[in-house]
Amino acid sequence: MQLTESPADRFAADLAALWPDDERTGPLGLAVSGGPDSLALMLLAHGALPGRIAVASIDHGLRPEAAGEVALVERLAGERGIRFNAFTLTPQPGNLQAQARAARYAALAEWARAAGLGAVATAHHADDQAETLLMRLNRGSGLAGLAGARASTTIEGSEITLLRPLLGWRKSALEAVVAAAGITPVRDPSNANPDFERAAMRERIAASSDWLDPAQLAASAAHIAEGWQAIAWYAGLDWDEMVAPDESAPGGVGYAYHANVPRVVAIETIMRIIAELGGHATRAEAARAWDRLWQGENASLGGVLAVPGVERVEKVGVLMRVWRFRPEPPRGKMN
Structure with missing residues (x-):
């Protein structure tokens, strides 16, 4: 009888494929927002690397609820003895989502250097990859864009290693990890706002679930990434x-x-x-x-x-x- 692989074992194997033991020069930093995806990342990493992770949560200054979400992450990290840091950013003019993303990664890179981290991980998953691939196909993007998020790269403008160990995971599997821990995650309303391109694409994928498979779309993005490499x-x-x-x-x-x-x-x-x-x-x-x-x-x-x-x-x-x-x-x- 073949035993089913546990989520913890699966995560440890996925992380090792991106970040072998002999390349680890410090703790793994995690970007955790309080949503189900990043909370699952924290839970899985805590199981795989006990005592060797650190968590950062960022308030982008865009929503009044964000401070409470950062406090939730701090409490959950504290209950597990995980080192925690919080950052508050000042919104900049222009494309809010693009500016927030750039500021977030800059803050994570600075944090990683100051804390002596070996790498930083984010919770991008297969559904994210599928959405990105379809959005960029719709824009006529070239191969670099169609490759989507890289499983291992560096934070732009820095030498900090950036890992995305959940690219092979469906969002539903990550939500199950959080539910099994008895945690109620936060929900960012912008993730369901069709005025944003990604949220609109998410709705379309869900409506086409009888023939569109996000896991296979994510696999295609990974194949394109290999070609781009x-x-x-x-x-x-x-x-x-x-x-x-x-x-x-x-x-x-x-x-x-x-x-x-x-x-x-x-x-x-x-x-x-x-x-x-x-x-x-x-x-x-x-x-x-x-x-x-x-x-x-x-x-x-x-x-x-x-x-x-x-x-x-x-x-x-x-x-x-x-x-x-x-x-x-x-x-x-x-x-």
Whole structure:
């Protein structure tokens, strides 16, 4: 008779696959809001790593109920002897959800550094991945966007490892973990507000449950992520082998790119060249630049001018496309 794997054992295996024992340099930090997903993360991690986790809860200053939700997490963590920290953020103008997300991750990175944590984990799960994949398909996103949330990455702008060990878990399974512990989680009303794109997509998925399987959609996102990882590796190779400093550029500041790879790879290389020259370009902008350069037209993006050409490359002895990138001259001084 085969025994059913317990949620605790399943979580421990999922975490070990992302964060092996020999790579753990400190406790695991958890972002816990008081909702069912993050509370399940706390309960599962406490079972798998007793005494080796810490919890942070963030009040974004957007809802009056948030302070009480942070207090709930503090109480539940205290009952289990889990180290706890609370943070209050000041809302910034603009897209509230995007600004809150950026501020949340910045706060988590700062907390991880100050507390000496080995990594930070969030409670993104399979249903989240399914929603993200469908939203981005609907926007015509490229492979990087369709890959969804990565199971292991770093917090943007930092060196802090970010883990998402629940990407293979359905939301219903996480809610069952919390219910089994006798805990009533909080419910953020914005998660059910169809004015927000994600909430609207969640409603549509639920209405199509007879033929849409969120677990399989999440698996597809994981497969796309593997493909994207291969492209990122190839782009690194393209940079090492096909990009060189352009000594002919004014002041010697520029790069020559021997463009001979598929468009999706070249876009990554173009973005990196722009960044190395002090600019910034989105993938969409880099894609448009590739289109122009491939057609033999100059391209300007992120404060950088790219000029296409065809040259004989000595080391291979053949004619190749060579695109030269250099800081864009001030207006009125272009020759």
